[in-house]
Amino acid sequence: MKRLLQFTCWACSLVTAHLADANAPACRYALSNGTVHDTRTNLTWQQALDPRSFSVSEAVAYCSGLALDGGGWRLPKISELASIADRTQSNPAIDLNAFPGTPSEAFWSSSPSAATENYSWSFSFVFGGPGTRYSGERCRVRCVR
Secondary structure (H helix, E strand, O other): HHHHHHHHHHHHHHHHHHHOOOOOOOOOOEOOOOEEEEEOOOOEEEOOOOOOOHHHHHHHHHHHHHHHHHOEEEOHHHHHHHOOOOOOOOOOOOOOOOOOOOOOOOOEEEEEEEOOOOOEEEEEOOEEEEEEEEOOEEEEEOOEO
C-alpha cells in the first residue's frame, strides 16, 4: 500500500507540475463553431458540454462518436485536461469565457491508473487537480482533437 501511495503521489505531482504555466493568458483561445482552439497546445476542445455523466468506456465512445464540427474527437489525456486548467480561478478552475458553463466537477481522461486496475485519471475543475477514480464511476466529459 505504501508503494501504491508513493506512486500515486509521484504521478499526481507530475501532472500538477504542468499546471504552473496552465493559467490562460489573454488571446490564448480562439472560439469557432462550438469549439475552443488552444493556441498554446494546438489542441481543439469541445466548448459546450453534454449534461450527462459517463463511465470511462462510455466517455471514450461518446467522444469518438461526437460529430461536432466534422468529428475526429477523442477523450483527452490527463496532461491535456490539466493544460486548460486556470488555477487562478476556482469553482471552476477554468477560463469561463472560453469554456462557459463548466461545472466544478471531475472530468474523465483517457489515462488509466498504472497503480490500480480498473481506475483511471480524472481532473477536477473545483480547484484544478488530478486524481484517480474507479473507471465505472460517472464523471463529466470534455472531448478534444
